[in-house]
Amino acid sequence: xxxxxxxxxxxxxxxxxxxxxxxxxxxxxxxxxxxxxxxxxxxxxxxxxxxxxxxxxxxxxxxxxxxxxxxxxxxxxxxxxxxxxxxxxxxxxxxxxxxxxxxxxxxxxxxxxxxxxxxxxxxxxxxxxxxxxxxxxxxxxxxxxxxxxxxxxxxxxxxxxxxxxxxxxxxxxxxxxxxxxxxxxxxxxxxxxxxxxxxxxxxxxxxxxxxxxxxxxxxxxxxxxxxxxxxxxxxxxxxxxxxxxxxxxxxxxxxxxxxxxxxxxxxxxxxxxxxxxxxxxxxxxxxxxxxxxxxxxxxxxxxxxxxxxxxxxxxxxxxxxxxxxxxxxxxxxxxxxxxxxxxxxxxxxxxxxxxxxxxxxxxxxxxxxxxxxxxxxxxxxxxxxxxxxxxxxxxxxxxxxxxxxxxxxxxxxxxxxxxxxxxxxxxxxxxxxxxxxxxxxxxxxxxxxxxxxxxxxxxxxxxxxxxxxxxxxxxxxxxxxxxxxxxxxxxxxxxxxxxxxxxxxxxxxxxxxxxxxxxxxxxxxxxxxxxxxxxxxxxxxxxxxxxxxxxxxxxxxxxxxxxxxxxxxxxxxxxxxxxxxxxxxxxxxxxxxxxxxxxxxxxxxxxxxxxxxxxxxxxxxxxxxxxxxxxxxxxxxxxxxxxxxxxxxxxxxxxxxxxxxxxxxxxxxxxxxxxxxxxxxxxxxxxxxxxxxxxxxxxxxxxxxxxxxxxxxxxxxxxxxxxxxxxxxxxx
Amino acid sequence: xxxxxxxxxxxxxxxxxxxxxxxxxxxxxxxxxxxxxxxxxxxxxxxxxxxxxxxxxxxxxxxxxxxxxxxxxxxxxxxxxxxxxxxxxxxxxxxxxxxxxxxxxxxxxxxxxxxxxxxxxxxxxxxxxx
Numbered sequence: 001x002x003x004x005x006x007x008x009x010x011x012x013x014x015x016x017x018x019x020x021x022x023x024x025x026x027x028x029x030x031x032x033x034x035x036x037x038x039x040x041x042x043x044x045x046x047x048x049x050x051x052x053x054x055x056x057x058x059x060x061x062x063x064x065x066x067x068x069x070x071x072x073x074x075x076x077x078x079x080x081x082x083x084x085x086x087x088x089x090x091x092x093x094x095x096x097x098x099x100x101x102x103x104x105x106x107x108x109x110x111x112x113x114x115x116x117x118x119x120x121x122x123x124x125x126x127x128x129x130x131x132x133x134x135x136x137x138x139x140x141x142x143x144x145x146x147x148x149x150x151x152x153x154x155x156x157x158x159x160x161x162x163x164x165x166x167x168x169x170x171x172x173x174x175x176x177x178x179x180x181x182x183x184x185x186x187x188x189x190x191x192x193x194x195x196x197x198x199x200x201x202x203x204x205x206x207x208x209x210x211x212x213x214x215x216x217x218x219x220x221x222x223x224x225x226x227x228x229x230x231x232x233x234x235x236x237x238x239x240x241x242x243x244x245x246x247x248x249x250x251x252x253x254x255x256x257x258x259x260x261x262x263x264x265x266x267x268x269x270x271x272x273x274x275x276x277x278x279x280x281x282x283x284x285x286x287x288x289x290x291x292x293x294x295x296x297x298x299x300x301x302x303x304x305x306x307x308x309x310x311x312x313x314x315x316x317x318x319x320x321x322x323x324x325x326x327x328x329x330x331x332x333x334x335x336x337x338x339x340x341x342x343x344x345x346x347x348x349x350x351x352x353x354x355x356x357x358x359x360x361x362x363x364x365x366x367x368x369x370x371x372x373x374x375x376x377x378x379x380x381x382x383x384x385x386x387x388x389x390x391x392x393x394x395x396x397x398x399x400x401x402x403x404x405x406x407x408x409x410x411x412x413x414x415x416x417x418x419x420x421x422x423x424x425x426x427x428x429x430x431x432x433x434x435x436x437x438x439x440x441x442x443x444x445x446x447x448x449x450x451x452x453x454x455x456x457x458x459x460x461x462x463x464x465x466x467x468x469x470x471x472x473x474x475x476x477x478x479x480x481x482x483x484x485x486x487x488x489x490x491x492x493x494x495x496x497x498x499x500x501x502x503x504x505x506x507x508x509x510x511x512x513x514x515x516x517x518x519x520x521x522x523x524x525x526x527x528x529x530x531x532x533x534x535x536x537x538x539x540x541x542x543x544x545x546x547x548x549x550x551x552x553x554x555x556x557x558x559x560x561x562x563x564x565x566x567x568x569x570x571x572x573x574x575x576x577x578x579x580x581x582x583x584x585x586x587x588x589x590x591x592x593x594x595x596x597x598x599x600x601x602x603x604x605x606x607x608x609x610x611x612x613x614x615x616x617x618x619x620x621x622x623x624x625x626x627x628x629x630x631x632x633x634x635x636x637x638x639x640x641x642x643x644x645x646x647x648x649x650x651x652x653x654x655x656x657x658x659x660x661x662x663x664x665x666x667x668x669x670x671x672x673x674x675x676x677x678x679x680x681x682x683x684x685x686x687x688x689x690x691x692x693x694x695x696x697x698x699x700x701x702x703x704x705x706x707x708x709x710x711x712x713x714x715x716x717x718x719x720x721x722x723x724x725x726x727x728x729x730x731x732x
Numbered sequence: 733x734x735x736x737x738x739x740x741x742x743x744x745x746x747x748x749x750x751x752x753x754x755x756x757x758x759x760x761x762x763x764x765x766x767x768x769x770x771x772x773x774x775x776x777x778x779x780x781x782x783x784x785x786x787x788x789x790x791x792x793x794x795x796x797x798x799x800x801x802x803x804x805x806x807x808x809x810x811x812x813x814x815x816x817x818x819x820x821x822x823x824x825x826x827x828x829x830x831x832x833x834x835x836x837x838x839x840x841x842x843x844x845x846x847x848x849x850x851x852x853x854x855x856x857x858x859x860x861x862x
């Protein structure tokens with residue numbers, strides 16, 4: 001491409017223009033010119049002919065406006081004609097002299113005035129000026145000639161509701177993959193279609209709301225707005241409102257008494273706020289706020305220091321704090337660093353979860369291997385002190401590596417909470433209850449692989465809280481409580497666990513009723529004295545349900561016992577707190593990760609096994625007298641007044657034990673799902689955190705064994721499953 | 733000179749109610765020879781199997797958008813001269829300019845009246861006849 005070719009390109013356009021039938025640029029012609037101008041801009045750019053590029057850019061802008069009818073057609077035609085002529089002479093200049101001697105500024109100014117925008121930057125116009133909206137065809141369209149046909153209205157209602165229903169399906173997908181444009185588009189489309197038809201049917205309220213939601217989504221699609229949980233909530237609320245509005249329309253045409261007009265003002269306000277959020281970059285936290293959060297200074301000191309910093313000569317807050325000795329230079333510089341980090345907050349990358357899993361597995365192997373090396377007798381016999389030091393250094397690096405790699409897979413519990421909030425909202429609607437959801441500790445992190453596992457038990461507890469815990473609004477008012485109930489989802493870390501609390505401020509557990517039911521089912525005896533806590537826990541027993549009627553939410557025969565089992569399968573614990581009339585709290589604790597287990601190593605004969613520490617209640621060395629054996633009946637051990645069945649591990653696994661007598665051996669009191677038993681082992685070797693290994697498909701169904709682990713000395717130990725062992729013992 | 737009302741018009745929109753709205757408006761203008769498709773892909777199938785004189789297509793559709801349909805039509809030797817009227821919700825600059833560059837015959841902004849629709853059709857058909 002050279003200047004001559006550029007000129008030919010422009011001449012082609014000019015002759016195309018010259019041969020126009022009428023003094024009018026119609027749309028197909030404008031399309032051709034736009035494409036030609038685009039080519040000219042590109043070539044002018046590469047050839048270094050800035051005037052040609054700017055001029056072509058300006059003319060493109062002009063054509064766009066002509067097409068959009070925001071510039072009068074005759075004015076547009078005249079300007080375009082002069083522009084083409086000027087473009088030809090610019091091209092001439094470059095062709096003959098390698099530059100253009102004249103000036104295009106006069107024409108560019110005129111163009112800018114006609115278009116009402118600066119056209120200076122021509123080629124790079126994309127970022128400028130928000131997409132212009134031309135008025136709808138024929139301004140008098142309102143009313144006149146619009147369709148108002150009942151059969152169309154009916155179609156719209158059916159199809160519209162169906163379409164909006166699709167939004168909910170897609171929004172779940174979007175929640176999982178906020179970056180997926182297809183999902184955004186799939187949500188965008190129903191709003192768009194509803195809006196389009198509503199505009200024909202004179203349904204202005206519906207059209208406006210659908211339009212606002214569509215605009216919001218359009219921003220998300222163009223990445224002007226991040227897909228946040230708040231945005232998703234807003235869209236869901238929006239689609240719910242639209243549904244309600246269309247539902248109201250149906251009531252109207254079916255002659256039912258129309259319900260109250262739906263007030264969208266709050267929703268519209270939220271949408272506008274969210275849209276503005278798009279334009280405001282996130283403000284980093286102020287230095288003072290960081291220092292207060294870090295506990296370096298308190299709020300009053302901050303306010304006082306801020307005021308003093310204003311006194312002339314003004315100083316920066318950090319300077320004041322250091323000068324007055326309120327904060328050390330170290331604290332201030334650390335806070336400043338933290339502030340700087342926030343600005344570059346987006347320093348994250350996405351990694352395929354499979355890669356992370358592999359990495360964590362490999363690190364697990366590394367931990368085992370290094371521990372094998374450390375315990376190697378050959379190495380220890382060498383007596384080389386440097387080697388010993390290096391190996392212990394290796395050990396500490398390895399365990400640090402393991403800690404940090406486990407953290408990689410941690411994700412905030414936020415998403416789970418959001419799904420649960422949504423569930424509460426839907427359930428509340430179905431049951432006619434009024435419920436707010438409050439979440440606390442959304443940022444608490446948990447192993448990503450645990451997230452899916454804990455979801456089902458949590459959902460069941462939430463359903464339970466809505467269905468059984470929460471009262472109907474009238475009942476709440478009678479009880480002197482606010483009409484709208486609250487369900488609180490709270491997460492925090494305690495020890496190596498994540499604790500999740502689900503509380504409602506509903507009616508609380510009716511202990512009298514629970515006790516009656518338990519008596520009737522024979523779960524307790526008439527004389528049993530139970531503490532409140534013990535009564536609460538009765539609802540976790542199999543087959544227990546106090547719900548008077550089966551609703552379609554919970555109480556389908558799946559009781560809290562299933563939830564408890566599911567929690568325990570994840571090596572979690574669960575508890576219930578309840579005050580009658582005030583509410584109930586389900587407390588569940590889960591390990592942060594399923595990859596590591598806290599185990600007790602026990603020895604039977606020559607074999608070693610790992611027992612999960614969570615399932616161990618106590619370790620005992622019983623007296624001879626504690627042992628009972630009635631012929632034909634099971635052996636039992638008297639543990640502090642309770643007779644617990646004895647399970648001989650050596651018998652289950654067919655091993656020759658060192659001690660066969662319970663009073664010589666060691667007993668481990670283990671808790672299963674429903675009962676406790678004493679496990680007879682030879683000795684306890686110690687406690688160890690082990691990395692769980694799957695035994696593979698073929699060994700998956702072996703009873704009593706839940707997995708394997710490589711022990712410190714390199715041998716494999718089997719991890720035992722108490723419930724499975726109990727079942728084996730009972731089958732014998 | 734008036735436009736032949738026997739023109740076979742293809743309406744492409746994923747929203748059935750919208751197709752019905754357009755069909756009703758076309759009928760008011762005297763056009764009765766109408767076929768419908770629910771997206772670009774379905775429209776192409778129809779275009780391949782029967783003669784069509786005029787396309788009225790929505791912009792935003794699943795599977796194959798209006799723009800994609802337009803590009804497919806314009807790059808098909810048998811179909812490329814077909815009049816193509818794009819229906820958009822607003823005259824969003826980016827959308828319209830993209831359609832114009834891809835060779836759309838004209839565009840129309842929702843909501844529109846039977847008169848405006850008729851005018852657009854006549855304008856397109858007449859400019860082709862000229």
